[in-house]
Amino acid sequence: MKNHVDDDKLSAYTLAPSFCDDREEIEQHLSRCTECRERLQLCEEIESAFRDPDVWAAVDQVRTRSARLEAAREEYLRIEKEDADAEALLEPLLKTSSRFREADIDGDSRFHTAAVVRKLCLAAHARHEKLPQFSLLITNAACRIALQLPKGRRERRLVLALAIRERANAFRYLGRFADGLKSLDDAEKLFDQSPGTDPWDLAIVGYIRATIYMKCERLSEGAELARVSALAFREYGDSLRELSAIMAEACCFALAGEPVRAVAAFERVIAIARTTGEREMLARALQNAGVSYLSAAEPSKAVPCLVEAMSIFDEIGLATERARSMWKLATVLAGEGRLAESARQLDEARAELLRLGLGNDAALATLEWAEVRLSLSQPEGVADACSSIVIEFESEGMRRNASVALAYLHETLRSGSATPTIVREVRAFLAELRSRPEIPFEPLLGKFSPGVS
Amino acid sequence: MGVGMELCRGSPMQGEFCVEQSPTLLQRFIDELGLKATEIIEEANRIALEEGVESISRQHFLNLRQGRASATAERIYIIVAAVRSLSGMLIRATDLFLLQPATTGAAPQWSQAFGSSSPTPVSVSSYRRISGAWRSMVTDESRLTDVNEFEALYTEYGVLLRSIAIRRYSIPPDDAEALVHDIFTAYLQRQSHVRELKPWLMGAIGNASKDYLRKRKREEPLLPEHDQTADQGAEDKAERWMVKMTVATVISRLGEKCRETLRRYYFHEESKESIARELATSPGYVLQLLVSCRKRVREMYDSMRSSK
Numbered sequence: 001m002k003n004h005v006d007d008d009k010l011s012a013y014t015l016a017p018s019f020c021d022d023r024e025e026i027e028q029h030l031s032r033c034t035e036c037r038e039r040l041q042l043c044e045e046i047e048s049a050f051r052d053p054d055v056w057a058a059v060d061q062v063r064t065r066s067a068r069l070e071a072a073r074e075e076y077l078r079i080e081k082e083d084a085d086a087e088a089l090l091e092p093l094l095k096t097s098s099r100f101r102e103a104d105i106d107g108d109s110r111f112h113t114a115a116v117v118r119k120l121c122l123a124a125h126a127r128h129e130k131l132p133q134f135s136l137l138i139t140n141a142a143c144r145i146a147l148q149l150p151k152g153r154r155e156r157r158l159v160l161a162l163a164i165r166e167r168a169n170a171f172r173y174l175g176r177f178a179d180g181l182k183s184l185d186d187a188e189k190l191f192d193q194s195p196g197t198d199p200w201d202l203a204i205v206g207y208i209r210a211t212i213y214m215k216c217e218r219l220s221e222g223a224e225l226a227r228v229s230a231l232a233f234r235e236y237g238d239s240l241r242e243l244s245a246i247m248a249e250a251c252c253f254a255l256a257g258e259p260v261r262a263v264a265a266f267e268r269v270i271a272i273a274r275t276t277g278e279r280e281m282l283a284r285a286l287q288n289a290g291v292s293y294l295s296a297a298e299p300s301k302a303v304p305c306l307v308e309a310m311s312i313f314d315e316i317g318l319a320t321e322r323a324r325s326m327w328k329l330a331t332v333l334a335g336e337g338r339l340a341e342s343a344r345q346l347d348e349a350r351a352e353l354l355r356l357g358l359g360n361d362a363a364l365a366t367l368e369w370a371e372v373r374l375s376l377s378q379p380e381g382v383a384d385a386c387s388s389i390v391i392e393f394e395s396e397g398m399r400r401n402a403s404v405a406l407a408y409l410h411e412t413l414r415s416g417s418a419t420p421t422i423v424r425e426v427r428a429f430l431a432e433l434r435s436r437p438e439i440p441f442e443p444l445l446g447k448f449s450p451g452v453s
Numbered sequence: 454m455g456v457g458m459e460l461c462r463g464s465p466m467q468g469e470f471c472v473e474q475s476p477t478l479l480q481r482f483i484d485e486l487g488l489k490a491t492e493i494i495e496e497a498n499r500i501a502l503e504e505g506v507e508s509i510s511r512q513h514f515l516n517l518r519q520g521r522a523s524a525t526a527e528r529i530y531i532i533v534a535a536v537r538s539l540s541g542m543l544i545r546a547t548d549l550f551l552l553q554p555a556t557t558g559a560a561p562q563w564s565q566a567f568g569s570s571s572p573t574p575v576s577v578s579s580y581r582r583i584s585g586a587w588r589s590m591v592t593d594e595s596r597l598t599d600v601n602e603f604e605a606l607y608t609e610y611g612v613l614l615r616s617i618a619i620r621r622y623s624i625p626p627d628d629a630e631a632l633v634h635d636i637f638t639a640y641l642q643r644q645s646h647v648r649e650l651k652p653w654l655m656g657a658i659g660n661a662s663k664d665y666l667r668k669r670k671r672e673e674p675l676l677p678e679h680d681q682t683a684d685q686g687a688e689d690k691a692e693r694w695m696v697k698m699t700v701a702t703v704i705s706r707l708g709e710k711c712r713e714t715l716r717r718y719y720f721h722e723e724s725k726e727s728i729a730r731e732l733a734t735s736p737g738y739v740l741q742l743l744v745s746c747r748k749r750v751r752e753m754y755d756s757m758r759s760s761k
Contacts, residue, residue, distance in 0.1 A: 049700040050719035058701035068634045069607055076603045079641050158642055194639040196661030237652020
């Protein structure tokens with residue numbers, strides 16, 4: 001045999017050599033041909049594999065995997081379709097809160113799907129900041145629909161958990177912190193069916209809770225919870241949420257009057273955000289670090305942070321934050337005794353803040369400008385600028401306290417007794433008012449009765 | 454200055470790729486698979502020598518792991534090839550390195566900046582669909598539809614997740630399969646919330662595996678190096694195992710008639726006559742079927758081996 005033995009013959013030879021007509025020829029060829037011997041060896045290995053229990057176990061495993069893949073594929077398609085249907089149903093209704101309310105979707109069985117609940121959570125999330133009442137309305141509907149889903153459906157518990165968690169978020173934005181915490185308690189209990197992802201879902205709950213604690217001045221609890229949440233997010237490579245959680249931890253430190261710890265945490269955010277390329281997060285962390293450095297009496301470290309923050313805000317088009325950074329830089333200048341420069345920059349910053357609709361910030365910047373101008377013994381225009389200050393607060397009590405403080409300021413300006421210290425006192429009071437709404441204004445310098453002109 | 458401060462500050466240098474956050478993807482892989490850095494470097498440099506490309510120093514590799522340096526395409530190539538060779542998995546460059554900018558998520562929302570009146574951190578659960586991220590991760594071809602991308606992700610990334618469960622946590626293969634499936638199902642329900650899918654899945658398999666072990670009150674999982682092989686005998690064993698697994702894959706792709714006839718004849722050692730009776734046909738036909746099925750197996754086997 002001159003040519004190589006073909007695969008069919010080799011295969012037949014492996015199966016039963018005695019049945020091969022040209023057995024001798026094959027064996028002679030094999031004795032001198034390495035290539036054919038190797039091919040024969042492979043044939044024998046394959047033949048042996050056919051008899052191997054491990055191989056058949058693996059075959060069954062692969063086939064089971066295929067069945068699983070098929071199941072996952074079907075699940076994917078089912079969710080895609082449900083999501084598309086939900087989108088089509090909800091899209092026209094979510095344009096305004098009145099249209100949404102009128103639609104009464106929880107009374108309509110077409111809306112009773114897990115996808116509708118997921119979409120509602122998504123829609124609410126997008127509205128928390130600007131339309132918090134509407135987002136609460138949406139999350140309430142989501143919760144009611146989730147509860148109406150058939151009890152046997154495995155996703156019912158999860159979407160209910162998601163809806164309640166989102167409702168907690170809506171409460172947070174509305175300042176209804178007790179309701180928010182109660183919702184978080186409820187949501188927490190429902191995330192218990194997926195060991196792989198429960199820690200992550202619970203970390204989101206923990207993060208929201210931490211931010212509520214922060215708002216309620218439960219600062220040490222908030223900082224600890226934010227820290228733990230950040231670790232969980234890190235485990236899932238969820239860098240943006242990790243950064244948010246560290247930022248919350250840092251804010252708790254800042255509010256607790258611990259600027260050194262706050263700076264350390266903000267610097268961690270800065271380091272991570274630089275590597276992950278989260279530009280906006282980086283800019284915010286820089287800005288916050290700058291402010292904390294100021295609180296820690298380290299203006300030289302604050303300046304580079306604020307300058308870089310301003311430049312990034314400028315680059316990404318966040319004009320409001322750029323204006324705030326500009327304002328804080330002017331504060332640094334004042335702290336360094338460069339009063340004329342500071343007054344110029346504050347004047348620019350307050351005009352920009354006002355132009356951008358940031359009334360409260362513009363008011364505080366104006367007071368800071370007034371303080372610097374009085375320090376420069378340049379009171380011209382100060383009384384006029386201060387008389388146009390308007391500060392918005394949510395509650396009647398806060399508005400009343402703010403009015404008292406401003407009336408006191410106007411009175412001292414009118415009488416010519418205003419000093420930089422008085423302006424600083426009023427400014428500090430107004431800046432603190434949101435976090436301490438119940439404390440009335442009491443000037444340190446001299447007695448003052450509201451209503452006395 | 455913190456770790457990785459020099460990275461990604463601006464655009465990466467031309468011809469270089471930005472290495473991302475700490476822990477980097479590379480570090481996570483090394484940890485999850487229990488690979489040894491020294492072995493990766495040795496293997497990478499062996500490949501570099503073969504391919505005639507630049508080798509990598511220990512220090513550079515350390516910096517890459519810690520996200521403190523960037524790598525050229527050639528170095529990424531030798532590292533990926535080395536990890537493939539050591540782990541036996543078809544790992545892609547994008548599994549180990551961030552080679553393209555992350556898809557931008559919803560911008561974090563702040564109601565106010567800290568310093569104006571009170572600090573408000575970003576809102577937490579911004580949503581984002583990530584089919585685009587799948588695309589960049591699973592394949593470079595954008596023509597695939599989403600469901601195909603999902604399937605590719607399930608198949609290809611599932612291998613890695615199973616390996617983590619099996620190798621790092623010593624979870625039996627069948628149970629590891631089930632855990633991976635559960636994670637993908639859980640993901641589908643949360644896809645709007647997940648921002649970075651790959652690390653998320655890795656976090657999920659880690660926690661699912663730990664929960665599995667907790668529930669079974671198992672002892673500490675074996676360390677990955679316990680089952681590493683180095684000698685020639687072990688390599689031969691590994692090669693035989695590869696042949697068997699390739700044959701198994703081929704058989705699983707055969708039609709049912711072929712597969713079950715082979716199973717009955719070889720594994721259950723049924724006679725041709727018995728099989729013929731069951732199939733209501735002649736023993737001659739069964740023999741013919743066996744020959745053609747074996748031939749098909751051989752062809753598919755050759756095709757699979759040559760493509761590797």
